[in-house]
Amino acid sequence: MHPLNRLQMAWRAAQDIEDGMVVNLGIGMPVACGDYIRPGLEVVIQAENGVIGAGKLADQAHADSDLVDAGSRRITLAPGATIIDSTASFAMIRGGHIDATILGAFEVAANGDLANWDMRIPNKGPLVGGAMDLAACARQVWIIMEFNTRKGAPRLREACLLPLTAPGCVRRIFTDLAVVHVTAQGFLVTELLPGLSPEDLQARADAKLHFAPDCRPLTTPALALPE
Amino acid sequence: MHPLNRLQMAWRAAQDIEDGMVVNLGIGMPVACGDYIRPGLEVVIQAENGVIGAGKLADQAHADSDLVDAGSRRITLAPGATIIDSTASFAMIRGGHIDATILGAFEVAANGDLANWDMRIPNKGPLVGGAMDLAACARQVWIIMEFNTRKGAPRLREACLLPLTAPGCVRRIFTDLAVVHVTAQGFLVTELLPGLSPEDLQARADAKLHFAPDCRPLTTPALALPE
């Protein structure tokens, strides 16, 4: 069994991005999706700080501290881009103009509840950022996260233990072991890592997993993490 | 007795505009104030359709149907101007960023109530435009209107008979017979047309008029109305 690494998870999520979509990518794994959009597609990447049409990372020579994305990464603009202020950017987000947002998460519940903003570390200040607006208002919310925590605890749960970001918002979950859709019936596994049985996966979850009749093997290209 | 004509009323109102003010001028008599701002002053004229820094009327050669003010007049831009959309323009108005708006009116009450949007002509559609936003939200509301209607009815009243635009908003009234401030005590006449006695003026009003101890003669230059 070879669980997907972080780049492979981003690659897999990126395969679901469709032509012409307006997509917001969260800090961390999600931003890497931008590198794996299927060839021939044109997609608009929205960054919450107002960059509408974020391009690749800037090379050293062109890096500009005024041209950054939501993760403070120095970027370039894609053709057709423009930049708006934060109020306008969140008006775009809140108004439902984002086709899909891809976010990281700590936990997702079987009803689509999302917990991704507060790990309840004692005395650490809250850090909500744009997550609640994105989770509550994007047309689709997709999550990239490991299936289990480092300590092995389930992240797919009957109910979230951590504070919610938004209730009932998640539609798809891209993990290192499986791709899971959130349906009216709960979690539906549509792709499973080769070498892992449905029973193995179920044992790692805190909620009932349904398996799609056409559940496929979860495969990705080899993608090496940077040193 | 020579009541002020419409241009003279606009001239008189314009003399109260102070250096650096942001001023919104209503359709009709008020827009003429733009021509009579005291020499040496720089003022920003805001038009509700988003022109921030309206200049003089355009001459024939430069008239452009896309560059108009709130009265659809083809205008020019003053130095330092910019143009914003209607939402931003009314955010500016509603947010209290207009130092003074000068509007026409049908009636003003002694408590500052303004009626300037609906004459109750049978079956004529309502025409409120931007008047309610301006009246409710500009830092000062100044009115230019004749002291009496064409039929001789008082326009300064204990209470407005016509539907209100906004309650308690008017601060100054520039008429053909007098300049009147609205104070906590009611109407205070600060300038009176030469040849007219306080009693004459009082007889033309429907509310108690107070006269300022330093009430001055209302004088203006000769300004001929266009043919």
Next chain:
Amino acid sequence: MPIDKRVASAAEALEGVSDGAVVLCSGFGGAGFANVLIAALCERGTRNLTLVSNSATHRFSFTHQLIEAGLVRRVICSAARGHAAGLSPLEELWKDGKIELTVLPQGSFAESLRAGGAGIPAYYTPAGVGTQLAEGKEIRRFGTRDYLLEEAIIGDLALIRADVADRWGNLSFRHAQANFGPAMATAARLAIAEVRITQDHPIPPTEVQLSGVFVNRVLAVGG
């Protein structure tokens, strides 16, 4: 596939528009009326429309054609008065109870559209408090002042006018042409812009005044 929002004709631009649509039409004082699209909507004969237009019978706007053709059942505006001394067709229809009329202060008209596009269902404003336009609306005090609750306006269709569009649907406007256009585009399920010219190459990022994210179709009409 490259994003390309350009369409070849007004008929193609209006494809899919149904009877009963809420139509947002931009324009103020002669600037920003999408008259080619409005004329095409009129010709299409789509009925039972709700027309959302600041000045519903402005003499430079073809919205009055929609009204005269009997295609409009409801009007939301800030000005419903004709320019002539007699009654305009809108006023005649309103008098006869054949058209429903909602009048808002112009700032609330603009803000309700902006709210519709920005995911805000309702907001409070001081404009209209203490007037007839507050009738039936919630009044609430914040601090020392009373405010009126106004709800968002959402459209099925926005017809707006701009100067240049690129294939991404990004728009730039001439002078005061923008007025209600940007807010209307954000507030509509289908936003269509008629423009002087369209272009294959992008409008420079700093010259874009409305992001193509909000614009579904663009039609070059010259002029």
Next chain:
Amino acid sequence: MPIDKRVASAAEALEGVSDGAVVLCSGFGGAGFANVLIAALCERGTRNLTLVSNSATHRFSFTHQLIEAGLVRRVICSAARGHAAGLSPLEELWKDGKIELTVLPQGSFAESLRAGGAGIPAYYTPAGVGTQLAEGKEIRRFGTRDYLLEEAIIGDLALIRADVADRWGNLSFRHAQANFGPAMATAARLAIAEVRITQDHPIPPTEVQLSGVFVNRVLAVGG
């Protein structure tokens, strides 16, 4: 007199700012921090401040200096977490009850500032419904969905960063430098912009990104 909002020094820019001021500081991800003005405010020693800043302890922003100097009694932000593993000075002060902390979803943070500048005392938003951040706030249903009532934020002072200012106070921004700056300028009684350069001649009308109507003082700081 010609309008001229240019000032000669940061000290002059901050003239009249009092203890207890609500200070709005722009900036996101390294772009748009008015660090010259923030450093001057710190040096001035103005106390008892309410700091309104999206990321209150961003490593590129000098707002953390205000906090470390003990000048801040309350913080309104969307992110209050330090970048290091240990506790930041803000977190230490918060833990000890010496600083009051209000956290908003970033979209509500931005919208409340915009509302403050736009004369809107409160508005409804879906963000935060069903979460801890909704505690104590009014929930109201519009249509089929629940929304949260959020109130406007108004500041005594806004410190923002732009690229160019003209004597009218009109501003243009570089790239993503605008972020919260325009909304903050509109929401503050005294709005001050630090800019790369100021100029006597006007910024061309189509290049102005924030009207000088909203800006009281501008300071050239280069860089």
